[in-house]
Amino acid sequence: MASKKQRKKLGSEHLMRIIDLCESVEERGLDPFLVEVDDVLAVVREYFPDWELPEELCLDAEAVHKLASVIKLQSDWIKRRSTSLYTDPFLLEEKIRKLGGEKLGTMFLRCWHPIVELEQISSHSLAEAIKYWQELLPLRERWLDFPTQERAIGATTREELIGQRILVGKAFSEDLHVLWEELKHRVDEEGKIRYWEFVEADTYAETIKRAFITSFLVTYGYANLEVHRLEEEMYLKPFDEPVPFLEKRQVTSLPVSISFDEWKKLREANQG
Amino acid sequence: MKRKAYYTRKVKQATHLLFYKHHRKPGVKGWELKKQLGSDYPKVLDILDGYLKSLDLQVKTVFDEETPVEKPTRKQLDRARFFITLRGDVAPKEAKMMGWRIDDIAGLAIAISYILAKKGQAPRDEVEDLLRNKLPGWRVDVNMNRYIRSGYLAEGENKKLYLDWRTRAEVDQKTLIDLLLGAEEQ
Numbered sequence: 213m214a215s216k217k218q219r220k221k222l223g224s225e226h227l228m229r230i231i232d233l234c235e236s237v238e239e240r241g242l243d244p245f246l247v248e249v250d251d252v253l254a255v256v257r258e259y260f261p262d263w264e265l266p267e268e269l270c271l272d273a274e275a276v277h278k279l280a281s282v283i284k285l286q287s288d289w290i291k292r293r294s295t296s297l298y299t300d301p302f303l304l305e306e307k308i309r310k311l312g313g314e315k316l317g318t319m320f321l322r323c324w325h326p327i328v329e330l331e332q333i334s335s336h337s338l339a340e341a342i343k344y345w346q347e348l349l350p351l352r353e354r355w356l357d358f359p360t361q362e363r364a365i366g367a368t369t370r371e372e373l374i375g376q377r378i379l380v381g382k383a384f385s386e387d388l389h390v391l392w393e394e395l396k397h398r399v400d401e402e403g404k405i406r407y408w409e410f411v412e413a414d415t416y417a418e419t420i421k422r423a424f425i426t427s428f429l430v431t432y433g434y435a436n437l438e439v440h441r442l443e444e445e446m447y448l449k450p451f452d453e454p455v456p457f458l459e460k461r462q463v464t465s466l467p468v469s470i471s472f473d474e475w476k477k478l479r480e481a482n483q484g
Numbered sequence: 485m486k487r488k489a490y491y492t493r494k495v496k497q498a499t500h501l502l503f504y505k506h507h508r509k510p511g512v513k514g515w516e517l518k519k520q521l522g523s524d525y526p527k528v529l530d531i532l533d534g535y536l537k538s539l540d541l542q543v544k545t546v547f548d549e550e551t552p553v554e555k556p557t558r559k560q561l562d563r564a565r566f567f568i569t570l571r572g573d574v575a576p577k578e579a580k581m582m583g584w585r586i587d588d589i590a591g592l593a594i595a596i597s598y599i600l601a602k603k604g605q606a607p608r609d610e611v612e613d614l615l616r617n618k619l620p621g622w623r624v625d626v627n628m629n630r631y632i633r634s635g636y637l638a639e640g641e642n643k644k645l646y647l648d649w650r651t652r653a654e655v656d657q658k659t660l661i662d663l664l665l666g667a668e669e670q
Binding site: 301303304305307308309311312313314315316317318319320321322323324325326327328329330331332441442 | 503504505510511515541542544562567568569570571572573574575576579582586587589590591592593594596597598600601602603614617618619650653654655656657659660661663664665667
């Protein structure tokens with residue numbers, strides 16, 4: 213009786229090891245041929261008559277299921293290697309070095325299907341352009357000198373400049389960090405927040421200021437802006453640590469306009 | 485009759501959208517076509533493709549995904565970019581008329597094949613060295629910049645070259661590799 217118990221224990225350990233091996237091949241992208249299918253099947257077959265309890269049978273089924281996944285990976289590997297999409301890079305490089313330029317060019321023409329693209333002016337756009345030209349003021353009229361007033365020279369204080377919004381009270385980097393912290397606190401469980409929900413403030417000026425600083429949060433790598441075009445929605449996702457500009461794979465500019473009317477509508481929508 | 489008139493109108497609209505450049509890049513995104521032509525835009529494009537066949541042109545779909553998509557989902561189609569391309573291949577004489585010298589095309593072929601051989605990315609210096617074997621130095625620089633500007637190649641960090649959107653749209657990469665492997669060396 214004791215030996216049967218020991219055998220069962222040994223069998224379960226073997227199956228657990230098989231499951232672990234198959235999982236690591238699947239998850240870490242290891243070579244699927246590391247798993248010797250015949251050997252593994254022999255082990256599974258050897259212990260199968262000993263299983264009686266449902267959990268033991270479940271463990272056996274799981275081992276077989278994991279093994280099937282590895283066999284699928286092996287099959288995919290063979291399929292990929294056997295198609296011409298997989299080529300030995302060295303062989304290809306050798307061919308490129310040895311082929312003549314003209315021959316390569318002629319060969320390329322057989323698999324090149326250039327895009328057809330046209331640029332043509334239409335009578336409608338021509339008429340629009342003429343209308344615009346007629347309404348356009350001459351340069352000398354457009355570039356009239358701005359009237360200037362003569363002012364006496366005097367001294368000013370830092371407080372006056374802050375009042376006139378020529379200088380800011382706090383350093384910009386400080387504002388940036390404050391908003392970054394706020395963003396990190398306001399995100400949902402997915403770690404993001406709707407862009408408009410975040411930038412919206414009690415006044416139009418404050419909203420513009422928040423949008424302005426937010427744009428720097430994204431540019432300087434403190435946060436990411438996800439644009440869902442089909443849903444016409446944008447989300448902000450803060451990073452725990454700033455990601456340097458160069459580490460981002462693809463960087464694009466995205467203009468976001470906020471008119472006073474839009475802000476009012478946004479405010480009404482969010483409050484309603 | 486009503487249905488036929490509907491699709492005739494939609495095909496005309498699709499022709500305007502696809503042939504004329506609307507953005508910096510040619511082609512139209514699936515979601516733009518959906519907005520302009522309605523949700524049955526794949527059917528409109530099928531009809532247009534049928535018409536274009538006799539003109540040796542085709543509607544080409546380039547998906548966001550790197551690997552070819554056999555049965556695209558609606559979402560994949562909406563994210564894809566659609567172009568009008570030549571259906572058949574280009575004769576060397578025609579290429580000259582399109583503003584491409586045979587050695588410019590050979591240079592492009594070498595750059596694309598080398599990047600493919602290096603599993604999708606190769607240092608710019610290595611590609612330039614390959615081209616310098618058979619092209620004068622000044623021409624290599626001009627050509628490389630032209631390939632990048634046109635969207636055939638993209639230059640990433642550390643001066644690494646990748647295949648860009650135009651190569652994915654215009655070049656049948658599988659055929660190119662088959663031809664290269666089957667070619668007899670000089």
